[in-house]
Structures are given as C-alpha cells and as structure tokens.
Amino acid sequence: MAQNARLAALTDELIHSILKFDPHTNKQAYKHAKDIASKGLRAHQYARTNQFDVQSSFTGLEEKFRVLNRDDLADALDVRVKEINQRRGKWIPEFLSLLLQLSDRPTENSDVGALELLRPPSPPPELTWKQILEEDPYSDEEIWKDIDYGGESSEDEFFKKKQKGKGTRATSVEEDDTYDPEACVVLVDVEVMKELEESQFWTYELRDEEEKVEITELQAVRETLFMLAGLQSSLYLNDKQSNSIRVNHKYVFGHAMQKTADHLLAQLADIGRALYRLRQWIKRPSSLPLVQTFEAAVQKRLDEYDRMLANLQHLYLVPKAPISVSLLELHDQIRTGSRPILRLAQLVEDIEPQLLVNPFVHLETLFDQISLAQMTLEKDVFDFLSCVFFECLQTYLKPIRRWMESGELGLNDETFFVFENDSSSEVSSLWHDRFVLRRGQENALRSPTFLQPAAHKIFNTGKSLVFLKELGIYGAGLNSSEPEPRLDHETVCGISSEMPLSPFPELFQAAFQTWISTKYSFASTVLREHLFSECGLMRVLGHFKTLYLSANGSIFQDFADAIFKRMDEGQRGWNDRFLLTELARGIFTPALNRTHADKIVVRSVRSKARNQFVKGLGNVYIDYALPWPIMNIIQRSAIPIYQQISTFLLQTYRIKYLVQRVSPRSIQAIGNTRLRQLSYRLRQRLIWFTDILRSYLSEAVIDLSTEDMIVAMKKADDIDEMASIHMKYVARLQDQALLSENLKPIHKAIIQILDLGVTFAVAHSSRAMPTRTSATRPALSSRAVSSSKTSKFSKSSRRKSVIPAIVEDDSSDSDSDDEEADEGAGSKAPAASSSEESVEVLEKEFGRLLPFVTAGLKSVGRVSAEPAWEMLAERWGWEERKGARSFG
Template identity: 25%
Template sequence: MHPSASAESSHRPLRPQSSASRRQPLSRPTSSLSTRPPTSASTVIPRPASSASVRPHSRLTQRPQSRLARANHQRLTGLCEDLVRGVIGDADQDKFRDQVAYATRALSAEGTTLNKAGISLGEEEVARMIRGHVQKARIQSRDALADALHVSHKLLKVKIEKDHDLDQEIKPVHIPSHLQLLLALASPPTERTLAHASAYLISLTETPKVPEILTWKKILEEEPFEGEHWEGVYGLPPGSIKNWREPDSQSDISSVLSLDSDDLDLDDSSELLPTPPRSPSPSPPICKTTHDVRVSISHRKEVEELQSRQYWRTEWRIPIQGISTKFDIGDASTLGPTLQNVLGRDSLGLPTELTHVQDRYIYEHDAVREVLFALQGRDNIMLHWRHGEYRTSVTTPRLLHLSLASQASILTALARPCTSVQHLRDFISHVFKTVGGSKSKTRTLEAFADALDSEIRLWDTWCAGKEEAICKAMNGVSPDDGLVVSLLSLEMQIRDTFGDSYLVLLDVVRTVFGDDYSTKAPPSTVTASLLDHLFIVIQKYLERGERIVAGVIMRVFIRSTEPLWGMVGRWLKDGMGVGDVDDLDDEFFIESNGLGSGAFGVGLLDPDYWAEGYTLRYEDEEDGGRKGIPTFFRHIAEPVLGSGKAVGLLKALGIDTAQDRSARWNWRPLAELVTKETGQDEAQGLFSVSIDTLSSLIHDELAPYCLMSGSWLSNAIVEECDLWRHLGTIENLFLMMKGDAMSHFCNGLYAKMNTQQHWNDFHFLNATFNDVVEAGTHVGAKEWVQLSLVRFSYRGSREKVASRTVKALDGLLLEYAVPFPLTYIFTPRTLQVYGEIFVFLLQIKRAKNVLERILVRGDDRKVGNELKTFYAIRSRLSWFVNTLLNFLTTYVIHVQILKFHEAIRAAKSMDEMIRLHDEHLDKLQGRCLLQSNTTALHRTIISILDMSLHFSKMFVAFAGDTTTHDISRHSLITKRRRTRAQKRARRDVIGFSQFMEGVSDSSDSDEEFGDVVAPESSFSVGASTMSSSMDDGAVRLDKMSSELDALVRFLRRGAESLAGGTGDAAATFGVIAFTLEDWDI
C-alpha cells in the first residue's frame, strides 16, 4: 500500500452500505464457547483503502507517440503470435508469419477502417445496435427475446447512472466498448437463448424471497452443531459438522478403522476428511461419517461381476482351461490351441499379420456381437478399418474352436459387406456435405443418396435386431426359438437376406462417380448414366434369378427416378416458360436455348423458336447420341417436349385451358405407378421388367397428357389462328391454284417482257398484282388474299434478258407475311421452297405464252413445204410444254394438296402439323424436279424452255411479227431491201449449245441415272449472224429439231429411272414417263 493511501482515502466519498452491513447484528447469549481464544477465522481484518484512486499518472502519457506506437505494436505482435500458434498449431514459418501479420493488421489501429467491429463506438451507436437487434427479434416473432434485450439494456443504464464506485473493474466510460465486443462475438439466437430470455423475464416479475432472520429460538430447536450457521466454527471445514455423532464405544471406532483402505476407495460417495485440529478446549473429538461395510462389499462385487463380462478389455481372459489342456474330441474348445501347437503358425501359409496374432480368446457369441458392431460401422475388436477396408489385425481375439486360417477366412467374408456398406456411408456423407448450389449436386443425386441411406438404415435395423435377440437369449428374456449364434450362421443370414446388394450398389457408385465421388460430366449426363446403370443391373440380376439383389436395386432405382419423374410432370403441367432464361433444371433432359429471353418474350415471335427454343439435350453432338436422356425415356422424350411447348404456347396466346387441365390431371408418383401396374409392392414389383416393359409403362402413363395438350393447341391453330385461310392463300399464290387471277398477272408480266420494258420493277410488280386482285373482286365475293401480306420483288441479275432465257425469272421473289403462330409451320425456309416452285411454274408458263403468240397462217397453196419445219417444231415444243405443265398442276400439285389436307385434318399436335407440312413440301419439291438429285433433269427442262424463246426469235427474224404480218412464201424469200429491225433480229439469233453442255455435265454426275449422258449440241454462241440463204435456215431448224428430240428422250429416260424406284414418287414419275412415250408417235 502506498504511503499516501490513508491521506487520499480521507477525501474519498464513503461507499454506500451493502445489504449485509445494514442487517441488524445478532445478540447471542453468552456461553462457554464464546470464551474461546480468537482464531484467524474469527478475526476480521479491515479492508485497506483502494489504491486505484491514488494511482500516479502513467509514464506512458509522457512518452513520444512513436515510442508508444512501437510498444503497442510489439505487445500486440506477441499476443497475435500466441493466438495463431494456439489456432493453427505448429505450421511452416512462411504460413505462420503470414497469419501473424494478418492478425496484427486486423487488430491494430490500421485495420479499424477495414474491420467494422474494430471501430470504437459511442453509447448512442451501441444503443442503436441493440434497438436493431430488438427490432429484428420482433420481426422474427421472438417477442420474449426482444423484451429481454430491451429490459436488460434499460436496467444496465439505470445501474450505470446510480453506481459511481471508482473501484469497480469496468468503468462506465468503457461499457459501450464492452457491449460492442459482446455484440460482435454473439451468435444467432438458439432455442436455449429464447428459453433463457423467457426465464429472465419471469425472474423479473416474481417477488424476491425475504431472507429468514436467525433467532435464538431457531438455534435451540436444532440439533447441536447442525445448520449452516455452524459451518466454519472451531476451524472445521464446511460440511464436516453435519451428521456428526459421538461414537458410543471404542469398538465401533476400531471396526471402522479395521476396513481395508482399498474397500474405502471403492465407495464413490465417501470423502476423505482431515484430522480434527487439537484444541485445549475439553470438547469431544469429531469423527468423519461412517458407512456400512456390507454396502461397500456388495458394490465391489457388482463391479467385479461387471468387469468379468467386459471381454473387450485387454486384461480380460476367458475363464476356462481349454488353452493349456490336451486335445479332447468331445471338447471343441481344444481344437484351435491344439492345431496351433502341432502345426505352428508359419506352416499354415498365413499372412504375416495373422502369424503375430496374440493368444487372446473370447466366446463366439461375443465375437458375433463385435462383428454386428462392425457391420453397423461402429468400433469393435474383431475388424478394424485400415487402408479403406475392414480387416483383421494382430489384436483381433481368437476363437477356441477355430483355427487361424478358418477364422481368417470367415472374418474376411464378413469384412466384405462391412467394407461395402462403409464406403456407401462415405458416399452419402459426401453428397449431403456438398454445397447445395453446386451443379454437381443434382436432385437425382440427392434422391439416390437418400435411397442408399434408407437401405443402410434397413441394414442397421437388421443388425440391431440380431444383437437384441442375442442379448435377450443370454439373459433368458425370450424363449429359445432355435437361435444359432455363430459367425458362419451370421454370414449365411446376411447372404440370404441381402445377397450382394450393397456390393453391387457400390460398383454402380464407382462406375458413375469414380473413386473420389466426383465427375466433370454435365448434370443431365450424370443423371442419365446413373439411372441407366441401375436399370441395367436390375435386368442382369433378374436374368440370373437373384431377386433379392434385384429387389434392393429396384427400390433404389424407383426412389432415384422420382425427381426426374416430377420434372416431367411439372413440364407437362406448366409448359415452357415465356420470357424466362434457362428455367429448367440442369439435369432435365429438356433444355432452354435462351431464345425466349427478353421483355414479354420477344423471342417467342422468332420462327425458329418452336424448333430451337426448347430442345432435347444431345450431349454427344458428333455421334448424335442422347447421353442426356435416360434409356427408358427416349421413346417418349419427343412427345413430352412437344406437349410442354404446346402448353406454353397456349398460355402465350391467352387461351385458358387451366380448368380443363386441372380436371384431367391425375399425376401419380412412379412408385405408385409401378405398384399399381404390377400388382406388387415396390420391392417385389417389375420382376418381369425390361427396358421395353418399363418404357411401355411410362409411355402409357404420359401419352394421354401429351395428346391432351397437343389436341388443344392443334384446335387453337385451326380455329383461332385461321390455318385453312392462310394455307389456301399460300397455295393459290405460290402453286397458282387461283388460276384466273394468277393467269391475268402472268399475262401482264409477259406482255411487259415482250415489249422489252422494265418488267422487274418493284412498283410495277406489286401494282399489277393489286390491280388483278381488285379487278377480280366483286360485291359479295369472298376475299381470297389480303394484299397487305403479299409483296413481289426482284433480286436477280439484270444481265439476263427475259427474251433470251427463262432464267431471268429466277430472281423474282414472292413474299407472304404469315401471322404468329403460323410462322412455326410456314417458316422462311418453307416459303423459299414455295417460291422455287412458283418461279418454275412461271418459267413454264412463259414458254407456253411465247409459243402461243406464234401464228403460222397464210395460203397453204402458196406456202408449200418451207414453213412445215417451223410448224412441226412449234407443235412439238407446244406439246411438250403443255404436257409438262399439265403433269405438274394435275398429278403433282393437285394430288399432293388433297393428300396433305386430309392428313393435316387428322393431326393431333403442333409437331405433327409441322412434320406433315415439311413432308408435303418435300414431296412437291422432289416431284417438280427441284431437288439436288434431279438437277440434270431440271436443267434439261430449262434448256427446252429456252429453246422455245429462241425458236420465237428465229421465226420473227425470218417471217417478221407473226401477230401482225401474214405468213407467206414471200416473207421467207430473202430480199435485198430489208428493214433495220429485221437486220438486228437476224443478228440476235444465237445457238443454245451452252445449255446443252450444262445438261451433259450435270447428267454425268447424277447418281440417279448411272451412265446416261445428255446429248451434245452443235449450236455455238458465236453464231451471231444468220445466212441469207434458205438452205442455212433449214439446216438450223433441222439441228434444233434433232436437239429437241435428244433432250426429250433424255428426260424420258430419267423419268423412267425415277419411276423404277420403290418410293412414293415412283407412281407419279411413271405418269410423265408414260406420257413422254407419245413423243415418238
């Protein structure tokens, strides 16, 4: 104590009296005991004055700031080193230094800006934090916790305001910092926290008990030296006075003292009391509490009896002498030791670990219990987990009636299922510990792990039942019902009850997930692979007749398939999402390609959205394999995909079918489906199962839902979206089924070509078509086309002259704006094919128009044989063009349209409509010779059509304008006076051998016609002038006739080749082949 302590204490305010000091002192009567000399226990030493108030100023306040900072940093570094060493232990120096530096930086003043909890807060900030916790507790409906926090904080503030003791450990100034520390270290409230809060509130409302006042009356009513007020009297330790009595005789004391010290140690309730202190007072000696000797002996016997049963203790020995006795054929316990003594361990060929097994024996029923422990994954003394498997060790006890080899063989057989089940437990633990947001942890994987856990719980229950039966039999609780307790019996029971089920399941786990239980494959591939492997295993063991294993695998398979089955049900009920991005599970065999993303599902209007917005997962793009689809779902995957898209499209169209769908919705779990269909439970069902059987079962369950949604959408497409009206418009436009209107449009277009004007002008094409449509419309007539949806344009080459070749029409483009959702049926690709057919028909009509304008007329008596050649060629060209046009319009277009209309009326889904339309258009394109395998025949037809145009120009060059001039003999005679127009017309006559060369080259490469080659042409492009002699004109006409004959014959042979095929088009091409046979007549 400092010398100035007394002086300072005189100026210090007096401390308030405590409740103990305010209690009235007890006035006890004078007794002889009160005259005893004072002791250290009874002497009261006054408390010295506190030195806290007189503490001198610290020298640290006078140090420079840099020295103070260095000292604090050094002290903090030492503390951080102790902290890091206690947390991470002995680590390498680099890691240790990094951790110490991090802790020092975080706890120092430099880290206060990075660590919010390191900033010292004031009283208001801490109060605001507590109010926040109170509000959070009330939001979470934890009113008791909120009230407890509010009341305790309020009481703390009251106590701080009233208590101004300078000697207390926590200063009022530092209380906000302490509260901040407690809030930073606090954990989220638990059930114990809530219970403590409720108890705290209850303690505040209860009235405190009034302490009892000790009086002489109460003291005299008690036994001598009893009661808490006697504790510590005469220097005796607390509790030594209670139950004290004076011994009646010395014999009693000697009987107690004669007990063995070991016996006294066995009693847990006995206490070693100190020897009473010697006192000059004549008071009797005080002895410790005595105990009944018989009770101590009985306790020791019970302990020894329990220890005699603890066979797992290392010092335990079997209480029989069969080990050292000779072999007795009537005593099986002498077999093991005898064989070991006779043969020795080295001569048995055992592993090294077995040759060093200790000679420690236990009973077989105890060994069976230990093996049951091992089967349940618990610690035991028979099998030990080492190097990833259960095996015996040198500490494994032996059985008297078994040799080392036989015991090792039996335990090895029992260790195999132990190891398999333990690995499955590890796999289950790995799955359940995986973070939930990880893509590798799918719902199917969780269901598979849960199914494995259920099977292992059945395994543990079976083992516990066996152990219970053994214990009951040993204690005579249950009657003996033929219970056999042996290792061989246990192995047989395991094999008969479970077979190799867990070994098979472990093999499936390792095949799919590997030894480290991880895979980098996509979730859908993992799910499909897992379910397929399970199903293959079921089939394999059913074929072997091992129904026990198949039943266990079937239960696991059914429970593992339930998540995927539920995904299929939600897809069929809710359909595809409109405007959602990847709204399906990664393991589902249907995936979203993101085309429908955007506000209000803008991608839905894309013509390719139906085909590419939601598709099946094709994981193997090179082979086209469906690794993301389980085998038993592949046959129904396409209808399921279409059904979900149909439901989503109906929602997008605003067609409400929820009520009808809910009325017909009766989704059943897969386990219930299997149970009902097979008439057996989940474990025994589907024993005649195969992939086809399960696939048929799933198909029959899902087909009604697919048909229901598909029929709703198909009806909406026909009735609400006017499918037939738009289909008729497309057929009337592109296939020229509206003959009168399209014929007028073609005539106007051909007239522009004949006058060599700009016929491909955008405004001319659309204005001409509009005029034709409006001219054909009369009052009361039904509108066959909506003009705002039709547009003509020309995107071809301007170099091709329409008067020389029909290929100039290739650039003509006809567009029709199909409304949504018919764009899924009439896609841009299909409209392009329609456009090709339209242009081909337009080219044929162009040649027909040109030939019809040639009028061979005049006085036959005057003409003679000169014009017969022109007339013959014109007749043959007209016959071919008319035959070809009639074939295409009647036997191809008209017949195919009738078949298509009949098929589409019976369509039950959107996908079926699209498929039928694509097949219809493919047939039209093939029969019109517009596909790649008929390119040679198409070029042959174009050459004949171009020949018609050149024939017209030759006729005009020789005879003038046939529409205005009379064809006579004089018009064919060469005159010296010729007009400039006739001269230009003669110079424009060229051959068309270039087309024939193209035909020849194409026919050589055509696989359909083998060695058939198109005939060569003798016309050359250089023939720009025409001879003035009549003989030259006749020669050119003869060559044109011969070339025409060769081209038609080539076309006929091609048609005959196509007619000889086995497809549907054979009959159609047979018609044109038969018709072209009349060419030779």
C-alpha cells in the same frame, strides 16, 4: 345460409357507418344504398396480395430514399422490413401492402426522430444480492445462531388440531421418519464382477506376438454385429486409409479349426468392408439435388439394415427362448439379409467417379440393375433397387413436371435436358429456335436413356405451353381434372409376391407414358385446335396452293397472262414490284377474298437486259404475309421452294402462251412447203411437251402430295409433327418437280427445251410480220441478240446445247445488227432459206434434248424407286416415237 346472414349484417353495419341516418326514417334510400353495396360486394373478387410485388416496392422505396439523400430513413425502413419478414403469418404481405397504400410523400412527411416515441421503455435492471445487502445488511452474529428445529410451530398446532378432530391410527412415518442410508446400497457380487472382467477379452495383455486369445462364439457374434453396424470392434481391424476391414488373427476359437473360422470371419469382413465404404460415401454429401436424393435413399436403406442388425443383437441378448449361438447361422442370416444392400454398395462404388460428370448416371445404372435382377429372378434385389430407383426418380420428375405443367425451366438446371437457347428469338421461330434439347458427346441426348423415348413428347409439351402463353390463351381449360398417376414401385411392378412377368423396361415405359399423357394431351389439344380454328392453318395451306401451285388454273392463268402481256410490250418496267403487287392482288381477290389478298406481295429482281426467255421469270416471285403461329409450321426455308415451283409453272405457262400464238393459219400461209411442215411439227411437239409437263406437275406431283399432306396434318398431335409433315411435303414437291440439286441437269435440259419454244415463237413472229417496227415487235432478250450475232446455221458449226436465235430480217431500224449477223454467217442467205434452216435447227435441238431428259428420268427413277419419273419419261418417249412416225 349462415354466411349470407353474416354478410348481410356486415353490410348493414357498413351502411350505418357511412350514411349516418336511421333506416326507419327513409326506408327507400336505405334500401337503395343496401342494393348498391350488396352488388358491389358480390361482384368483387378479393385476390391475395402478391408478396413479391410488395417486397419489390419496399426495395424501390429504399433505393429512392438513398437517391434523395435520406439514408437515415432508408436504414430505418430496411431494419423494420427485415424484422417483420422474420415473423411468420399469412397476412403480413397484406399489412405491408396497406402501409404502402397509406403512405403519403414519406420523404417529406417522415421524421426518423419520431420513431423513438414508439420505442418501449427499458426494463428495470435485474436485482442483485449486492443491492439487497446494501439495503438490508445482516450481522455476523445473527447468521450463526442455532435454530430450534424441535420447537413448536404453527404447522405443529395445525397437525395437533387435526389429530384431535379425527382419531386416526399412527403410521410408520409418524412413528419414525428416519431411515438407514446403507439400506439403499446393493452389495456387489464378487463372482459376477470377476466373470464380467474375464469376458472383456480385449483387455488381455499378450506376453508375445505368437500368443492367441481364445474367445467364445457369442463374443464373435457380438463383435461381428458391431463391425457390420460400422462400430469399432476388436475382432476386426479397420484401416481408415484404405477403407478396408480385416480379421484380427490374435483371437481364436477353442472349439473350431482356425482356418475354417478365419474363412468364415473373412467373408463377414468382406461384407463389412463394402458396407463401411458405403457409409463413408454417405459422409461426403453432394450439392446436386439428384445426388442428394440418392444419398438420402441410401441412408434410409442403411438405417433399415442397422435395425435388422439391432434385432439380431436383441435376439442374442434377450432371447425369448433358449437359442443356440452359431456364427455359421449368423453368417447365413447376414449374407441373405445383406444381398440387396451389397448390390447397392457395389453400384455406388462403380458410379462414384461418374457422378460429377453425369448426375443421373445412378438412375441409368439402377434401371439396368433392376432389369438384370428380374432376369436372374432375384426378387429381393429387384424390390429393393426398384424402390430406391423410384425414390430417386421423383427428384428428376420435378423439372419435367414444371416444364410440362407451366412451360418453365429451372434457373441454371444443367441436369434437365431442355434449355433456353435464345430468349430474344422472334415468335415466328419460337417453336424451333427458342428452346433446344441439351446434347452431349456424339450428339447424344443429355437425359437418362430410359426417358429418351418420351423426351420429344416432354419437350413439345412444354413448348406448347410457352406457345399458348404467347398466344394469350394459357390457363383457359388447361388444368386437367384427372389426378396425376403415381409413379412408384407398387404402381409399376404391382404388390404381388411373385416376380412380374412383363419386363421391367416395358412396365416402366407403359406407366411413364400414362403419366405423361395426363399433361401432354391437354396442352397439345388446345394448341392444335387453336391453330386450326383461330389461325386457319388449313386455309393458309389452301391459299399457298392457289398462289404457288396453281390450284385454281383459270386464276393462275390470268395472272400469268397479265405478266406475259407486260413482258411482250417491251417496257423496261414490266417487272415493277408495286404494279405487279396490285395486279396480283386484283387477280387473286376472287379466290382469296380481299382481306387475304392484301397479304400478297410480288417482289422482283431488276435486270438491265430485257430477258424474254423463261429464265427471266425467276426474277419475279410472290410473297405472302403469314401470321406468326403459322410461320412455326410453314417455316421460312419452305417459301423459296414454293417460289421455285411457282416459277416452274409460270415457265410452262409461258411456252404454252407463246406457242399458241403461233396459229396454224399463220403457218399455213407459209409458201415454203418444207418450212411449213417443220413449223407444224415443232409447234405440235412443243405444245405436247408443255401439256405433259403441266399435267405431270399438277396431277402427279401437286395434287397427290397435297392430299397426303392434308390427311397427315389433320392427324398430327403437335406443331413439331405438323412442321415435319410440311417440310417432308415441300421436299417431296421439290424432288418430284425436278427441282432438287441431284436433278439439276435434267431440269436444266427441260428449261432449254422451253427456251426453244420462246425462240420458235419469236422466229415465227419475225418472219410472219416483217413490216412491224421494232417498238411493236416482241422484244428479243440480250441473250437472243448475242446469240444472233454469233450463230451459224451450217451443221458443221453448230455447238452442242446452244439454243440458236433467229436473226430479224427486213427490219428498217436494225441494219447494224443485220450486218453483224451477216459477218458471223459468212454470207447473207435468203429469208426463206434462213427461216427453214433455223426451224430445222430448233427441231434437231429438241430431238437432242428430249432423249437426254427421258433417259435421265428413267435412270434416276430406277435408282430412287420413284414411279412418277418413269411414268413421265414413258409419256414423253411414247409421244416422241409417235411423233417421229407421224412426221418421219
């Protein structure tokens, strides 16, 4: 309420300053003005000024002044901007922004000379003794006159009046304010001084090298504590070149055996040597943040260790109760208290040569040493190294946190395992090409080994945020209200005094997965929902199934029949891409609707020869314009496989289309009984073969694989998993549809069988309609014509895997071709006899190729454990055996 009242008062003051009239004279106008002002102020959102934009603006102004030859103005502006930036204040960007907005053609209206008016006046010069003496010199006679310190002064008069006013007792100070300076001097105890000098054993001068100096155990304790703290001591010698510490053997104990004492001191020197090397390593700082954090953690542990040594010194210097001085007891205390830091010192010594190559090797080594300490039940070492590990891990988590929260990478951060490979890559390949994982030798991921199980999830989270930024929906509900869980020793290992039962790697992975889930789930969920709802991923997959995989058989049949009709008309432009595109859009519109049907583009490869065989259908393929977010899932490499499957389906449709045009009634009209039986048999076998193939492709391959893919796609968490599912789906389609490279011989044999159907249809059309002109007769391909010139129908001259073509007889406009065919055959046979032999050749070629296909499918089916191939081989083999019994 106080805030609203304050805003109302300020609004009234603003209206008074602008309107300049009394509200009591015109209440309606005043009320209207107040409503307008209140609405404007309430709706306005005051955002802070962007300080970087302000700095950029001033930099641009300075460059502009120099370009316009106003260096004086640019220099003045630069000096004052730097001066104001040195001052601290949160409103400085607003002040600078206000100055920018108030500026009016500074190059024309600005005068640098006017700045002198703003310069504050110079302070007066400092007064010196020379100036004082010049104005009021003193004489030498006056300066040496004695002063009467005992004379009465105004102070004395005041003191006397005060004494008269109050009768007080005289104090000792009033009686005599002088004192003896010798009373402040403390006399030196000669015995204490002598004892102190005798305790300085290091000042003793030895007469010869073999002479020893006897010291007390308390002195040895003090020297040992000095040595462990990194200070100079006489009992231990420090070799700075080799970074080693050894015992000075010229000092001995009078109450202990020399060898025993030397052994004890040598063990303490070993501890001090490791600590000294650790202290020396700290003095060589690194420039890498990760190593700097590790150095700070080590320095912190050294400070704690020094405090422990200081407490021991205090125990011996100022004991609260009488204690026994024992170097052996000190050794036990030092060995117990130094065990964790000695383990850390050994770790630093081992990894020091590798830090320049692998800046996070200390994290990996700490992780391994923590696991080892847990297995050996060293609780103090486990807690000590665990705390160091989590302190160092926080620095490595900073780029991970920035990547997973904002999708940003640090500038030239070589320690992070994600880097931008191609910033100019197309958005259609953003997910797969723009960012990659940093890898080292042997393709190993450049990250700590304990983080590698979660590396892909971290990688995908950042890419999801970049993806959302490209979609323009970044920031919409992405800020998780759930606080970030802590990742430290207390959270992961607990605060119990006992060793945790679960292995440390499992504890860490569980805590780290919890830490990641707070950042991963939001971005991936929002992106996944957008792809499904806004981009229509499932709808696009359904369109692909309709276009390429014959999901709607009737529409695909209409499209195939339209293409076959244009092929059979014999026109050279039957595969014109513009006409085929319009044809495809018109046919597929009922299934896809007009908007999506307009994305269909039919492309074709022009061929000089009019190819009527099934391979010619491979020159026609369908494209579909995908939105760029979907192209990151349905990648470009998958489109040719879709087109191969579509072509294979068109080829099977083509054979069924041609063979069905050979009606049983036209075969029944054949006068030759043998030829009629062969034609019935071949027609039935070709239809049976193509029906089984179409059924296999549609039901066993496409439907089952698509159903599994849809189920897996709905469960996918991110684009990476979606793209992987789709690529596996496409690879499975290619493999089961017999289109993969290792099944190429089997596919080639199937295509040859399909080409037999084309040859049979053309042969029957040529025999049944001899009166048609070549313009109305189905056009033979160049392959058929060339084969007709060289084929011989005698069994001895047939070549293996050659599909014979039928020579067109009784044609009025192909006499030259007939003559060439007669020359190739040796002698011209009667029409009926030639047709009978040609159909018999086709029948035998079919009987040769089919066993090869079935045997190959059974073989690869057993090797690859693919039951679909064996099922297809069994169906073809069973029908073949049944047909052989029926027609045998």
